Amino acid sequence: MNKWWGYLHMNGTLQVKRFFSREGIREAEESPFVEMTSGSFEAKDRKDAMNKLRKIFGMQGVKS
Numbered sequence: 001m002n003k004w005w006g007y008l009h010m011n012g013t014l015q016v017k018r019f020f021s022r023e024g025i026r027e028a029e030e031s032p033f034v035e036m037t038s039g040s041f042e043a044k045d046r047k048d049a050m051n052k053l054r055k056i057f058g059m060q061g062v063k064s
Contacts, residue, residue, distance in 0.1 A: 001042040004049035008036040008057060016049040 043049035
């Protein structure tokens, strides 16, 4: 499994990214275009990461 993290963009879309360091999350937290970020989490692939991010944010019905 790989580590991932994600964010909710102000346009309502969810984005997932591979986690390599806390720096990416920090930059997203400072962006005026990001409403919410997650911490890192494990997922087997991008699809799994997106599903986990939806659950983290309580947004199971949201499409990316």
